Amino acid sequence: MTLVDAAGAAPAPGSPVRRGPGRPRDAGHDARILSAAIALMERGEEVTVGRVVELSGVSRAAIYRRWPSMTDLLAAALDQGREAPPLPYGDDLLGALLEGYTSPLPAMGAGYSEERLRLRLRLALSDRRLAQAYWRSHVSRRRSGITALLQAGVARGELREDLDLEATIDLMNGVFYYQYVVRGVSFDDPSMLPRCREALRIVWRGIVREPDAHPG
Amino acid sequence: MTLVDAAGAAPAPGSPVRRGPGRPRDAGHDARILSAAIALMERGEEVTVGRVVELSGVSRAAIYRRWPSMTDLLAAALDQGREAPPLPYGDDLLGALLEGYTSPLPAMGAGYSEERLRLRLRLALSDRRLAQAYWRSHVSRRRSGITALLQAGVARGELREDLDLEATIDLMNGVFYYQYVVRGVSFDDPSMLPRCREALRIVWRGIVREPDAHPG
Numbered sequence: 001m002t003l004v005d006a007a008g009a010a011p012a013p014g015s016p017v018r019r020g021p022g023r024p025r026d027a028g029h030d031a032r033i034l035s036a037a038i039a040l041m042e043r044g045e046e047v048t049v050g051r052v053v054e055l056s057g058v059s060r061a062a063i064y065r066r067w068p069s070m071t072d073l074l075a076a077a078l079d080q081g082r083e084a085p086p087l088p089y090g091d092d093l094l095g096a097l098l099e100g101y102t103s104p105l106p107a108m109g110a111g112y113s114e115e116r117l118r119l120r121l122r123l124a125l126s127d128r129r130l131a132q133a134y135w136r137s138h139v140s141r142r143r144s145g146i147t148a149l150l151q152a153g154v155a156r157g158e159l160r161e162d163l164d165l166e167a168t169i170d171l172m173n174g175v176f177y178y179q180y181v182v183r184g185v186s187f188d189d190p191s192m193l194p195r196c197r198e199a200l201r202i203v204w205r206g207i208v209r210e211p212d213a214h215p216g
Numbered sequence: 217m218t219l220v221d222a223a224g225a226a227p228a229p230g231s232p233v234r235r236g237p238g239r240p241r242d243a244g245h246d247a248r249i250l251s252a253a254i255a256l257m258e259r260g261e262e263v264t265v266g267r268v269v270e271l272s273g274v275s276r277a278a279i280y281r282r283w284p285s286m287t288d289l290l291a292a293a294l295d296q297g298r299e300a301p302p303l304p305y306g307d308d309l310l311g312a313l314l315e316g317y318t319s320p321l322p323a324m325g326a327g328y329s330e331e332r333l334r335l336r337l338r339l340a341l342s343d344r345r346l347a348q349a350y351w352r353s354h355v356s357r358r359r360s361g362i363t364a365l366l367q368a369g370v371a372r373g374e375l376r377e378d379l380d381l382e383a384t385i386d387l388m389n390g391v392f393y394y395q396y397v398v399r400g401v402s403f404d405d406p407s408m409l410p411r412c413r414e415a416l417r418i419v420w421r422g423i424v425r426e427p428d429a430h431p432g
């Protein structure tokens with residue numbers, strides 16, 4: 001498959017998302033807390049700080065020092081293992097988009113799976129606050145790479161100068177989510193990639209600057 | 217808000233989806249069976265034929281005569297109350313698309329709600345067979361209106377003759393789903409409609425036939 005809000009991301013911000021001031025922390029704690037949260041979510045259990053303490057062996061204070069709310073912790077846990085393939089920056093912007101969006105599943109990160117994506121989307125649909133926390137702390141950051149790529153295209157005069165970057169990225173990402181969520185197809189469905197590539201070409205024609213555009 | 221796979225649909229197929237041969241049926245039974253299924257889903261209970269019999273008072277045989285599997289019944293129940301606003305067919309194809317996709321929530325059907333949409337998407341993400349059944353029996357049918365509208369545009373020479381209709385509709389629908397599923401915004405979020413309208417205009421530029429296109 002491909003991914004969508006992964007495509008063209010900047011280097012992933014450090015995990016966990018928030019770092020407060022204070023003494024240096026045990027990196028092993030982060031991993032234990034996140035694993036405990038993921039395990040609870042995968043079992044369909046509610047993720048409470050008490051259960052995370054129990055499963056991870058990390059103290060309540062240390063958990064809250066890292067993630068100020070359970071929603072923030074859930075968002076970080078759902079993003080675990082997710083990586084963003086670097087987009088090639090070059091002259092061939094359309095090629096970079098097609099490649100970035102249709103790179104194979106392992107480019108999402110070896111520790112990430114389609115099951116994890118489905119879990120994240122289900123939980124986001126049940127809990128709008130979680131969806132918004134995930135959006136702020138993960139998706140919107142991952143979009144920085146593709147945003148920069150498009151901005152460079154605008155600056156070079158290759159893309160329309162009035163381009164709405166948010167709408168453009170929502171369109172390109174949205175067509176992939178539609179495959180999973182509405183069509184119910186899997187990452188490796190053979191019909192999916194050609195359809196999505198064609199969709200990206202439609203977007204391309206909609207964002208590229210017409211060669212004969214006259215000023216004014 | 218708007219909807220997406222609702223936009224531009226043909227008259228909704230009769231409910232329930234499948235009609236077998238045989239004696240005329242009690243229409244009240246359909247409604248009771250569907251309500252029972254919805255009630256079970258909303259409570260998070262598993263929808264078994266036994267529980268549907270119990271709640272609806274309709275016999276097992278009568279249920280299976282209408283829906284050959286629980287997956288088919290679930291798909292029909294999730295579509296209950298969903299209506300498809302007719303798209304105006306006229307000369308202004310872009311106007312029709314913008315209007316059809318951004319018509320207010322009541323156009324989805326008075327008996328339909330954002331909560332129902334979220335429930336449908338959550339269940340579809342948990343059960344790919346349900347997603348595919350819903351796609352076949354409901355979404356793909358609802359897309360027939362927008363498909364006809366685009367085909368007419370191609371026939372008139374307004375849209376590109378090599379237009380990939382499936383990719384086009386996936387793009388336009390996908391950008392709306394992205395808002396709910398990934399951004400976590402609601403139907404009435406003030407930023408959503410302008411962004412989606414702009415996305416539809418990008419698609420439009422990508423599908424319209426260039427006026428100076430030379431043949432060959």
